[in-house]
Amino acid sequence: MLILAIDTSAVASAALVSDDALEGVVASFATEDTRSHAEVLAPGIDDLLASAGVSGSDVDAIVTGVGPGPFTGLRSGIATARTLAFVWNKPLYGMMSLDAVALEVAESTDAVPEFLVVTDARRKEVYWARYSLADGQLPQLEDGPHVGFAADLPDLPAFGAGAGLYSDALKANPAFSSEQPDALYLGQFALARLAAGDPLPDSTPLYLRESDAQVPGPRKRAL
Amino acid sequence: MNRQQPLVLGIESSCDETGVGIVRGTTLLTNTVSSSMDEHVRFGGVIPEIASRAHLDAFVPTLRQALDDAGVELDDIDAIAVTSGPGLAGALMVGVCAAKALAVATGKPLYAINHLVAHVGVGLLDGKSPASASGGVGSGVAPRLPDNLGALLVSGGHTEILKINSITDDVQLLGSTIDDAAGEAYDKVARILGLGYPGGPAIDRLAKTGNPKAIRFPRGLSQPKYMGSAEEPGPHRYDWSFSGLKTAVARCVEQFEARGEEVPVADIAAAFQEAVVDVITSKAVLACRENGIKDVLLGGGVAANSRLRELTGQRCASAGIRLHVPPLDLCTDNGAMVAALGAQLVMAGVAPSGIRFAPDSSMPVTAVSLPA
Ligand SMILES: [Zn+2]
Numbered sequence: 209m210l211i212l213a214i215d216t217s218a219v220a221s222a223a224l225v226s227d228d229a230l231e232g233v234v235a236s237f238a239t240e241d242t243r244s245h246a247e248v249l250a251p252g253i254d255d256l257l258a259s260a261g262v263s264g265s266d267v268d269a270i271v272t273g274v275g276p277g278p279f280t281g282l283r284s285g286i287a288t289a290r291t292l293a294f295v296w297n298k299p300l301y302g303m304m305s306l307d308a309v310a311l312e313v314a315e316s317t318d319a320v321p322e323f324l325v326v327t328d329a330r331r332k333e334v335y336w337a338r339y340s341l342a343d344g345q346l347p348q349l350e351d352g353p354h355v356g357f358a359a360d361l362p363d364l365p366a367f368g369a370g371a372g373l374y375s376d377a378l379k380a381n382p383a384f385s386s387e388q389p390d391a392l393y394l395g396q397f398a399l400a401r402l403a404a405g406d407p408l409p410d411s412t413p414l415y416l417r418e419s420d421a422q423v424p425g426p427r428k429r430a431l
Numbered sequence: 432m433n434r435q436q437p438l439v440l441g442i443e444s445s446c447d448e449t450g451v452g453i454v455r456g457t458t459l460l461t462n463t464v465s466s467s468m469d470e471h472v473r474f475g476g477v478i479p480e481i482a483s484r485a486h487l488d489a490f491v492p493t494l495r496q497a498l499d500d501a502g503v504e505l506d507d508i509d510a511i512a513v514t515s516g517p518g519l520a521g522a523l524m525v526g527v528c529a530a531k532a533l534a535v536a537t538g539k540p541l542y543a544i545n546h547l548v549a550h551v552g553v554g555l556l557d558g559k560s561p562a563s564a565s566g567g568v569g570s571g572v573a574p575r576l577p578d579n580l581g582a583l584l585v586s587g588g589h590t591e592i593l594k595i596n597s598i599t600d601d602v603q604l605l606g607s608t609i610d611d612a613a614g615e616a617y618d619k620v621a622r623i624l625g626l627g628y629p630g631g632p633a634i635d636r637l638a639k640t641g642n643p644k645a646i647r648f649p650r651g652l653s654q655p656k657y658m659g660s661a662e663e664p665g666p667h668r669y670d671w672s673f674s675g676l677k678t679a680v681a682r683c684v685e686q687f688e689a690r691g692e693e694v695p696v697a698d699i700a701a702a703f704q705e706a707v708v709d710v711i712t713s714k715a716v717l718a719c720r721e722n723g724i725k726d727v728l729l730g731g732g733v734a735a736n737s738r739l740r741e742l743t744g745q746r747c748a749s750a751g752i753r754l755h756v757p758p759l760d761l762c763t764d765n766g767a768m769v770a771a772l773g774a775q776l777v778m779a780g781v782a783p784s785g786i787r788f789a790p791d792s793s794m795p796v797t798a799v800s801l802p803a
Contacts, residue, residue, distance in 0.1 A: 250535050285528075287525050291494075413484075421480065
């Protein structure tokens, strides 16, 4: 099974993952910055397909990170994934973006039985989720995702760029202090869950915050 | 690619309308629009984040609907066009990302198009061309824009007067609002008067029962220091400002209330509308006269306003300028106008924009489409 995975919850990334390929990865790319998704994502995917010699008809499913993440960036990946799935007529699945970091933790030597994944939510807040990890298993989401202040998070080892950003308030793992959700891990996680017969959610974004819009109150009358 | 009668799909997401239009050359095949306007009502104006969320959910269904309505397959399309600016940054981003994905998935060329110039592009659709829209000639006329064409665009997002030397590569901005768009002023004043959203239709309706001369509201940027003369134009000769007008209306209402008098809502609505329409049309006609413009196309949602149409018509007629008003569903933001301009670019042999461009919320009209 060949999956095109996309995530723009923080940086822009995409990957072709397959259960046939060595290590599961056919090709992948990720940008460093978190603000130019609209420019880089489509060319990145185009190059990815070309370099792997893959066309839309070869792809079996599309997976998109559904956040949480800054809204505008998050939407660029979901809009891209939804459009590709429509044109190619392929199934589309959503994956919670923090799962990508959780899988990366699970595959690392820093893995612990219980941990947090934390990313930057801007406005002095973080997006976070709590995972448990049993030997040889996929990380299990126990709580979240949430948005909140770093100081209010559970006292557990914390992984991800949000932990690095607030290392004074969190038990940040230094090896993961700038790690962002990457489509590569998200795709592998999705592949594993699909192989296990685990149903994946749809591509509805996890905004976690309402729009800032305020319903205007009644106009104050003179006198 | 078919350069004579290209089949072009246009995508629009610069404000609160998700639009997908399809044209073949100058023939309109479909104009499919999904609006999030209802979701903005309780806020009294367009909330960018709400509009962006709505675009994301509306895009694929709108695209599917447009293809069904037009009876075409994506494979048949010659080119894709998308609004890349000006507009709300987050809203533009959704349409641009979707359009790029469409280009990647289909391998079709993509044009990144200026929203304001696209408003003029609808004038080139069969039966909607300035030649026929004026009522003189029926449809079937080979659409061609008149020389010395101007465009007056009035909406909730913009207020501009343009000169179109060539719709594919030479458009000039003669004047624009320096603060609120005219439609935005309508929304704000409607809120002050307790008339709900959108403000334009509500004020237009009520104004018919009021006396426009009951109160004299200011015409922004009309003083000599801003206007100058034809020979020595002031800094804002063809520009508008509506924020002072909104403040004047608020103060007027407060004065009635402070005196314990009933607020003459209909008179205020009529006087406000007269101030807006008077200053828009007088400056637009001045800009036309001084720039050799003989034909003017009216675009934008406020083109639906009865008084704006009436006064623009009168003043254009007395200045010897022909006024063209496309059907209203093509005046408001839509994908057909983007497709129409895209088709013109293809027919003129302009190179596509590729998929590396960034949306530009303040894209100038001098950029009709973005270079690769
Ligand atoms: Zn517009």
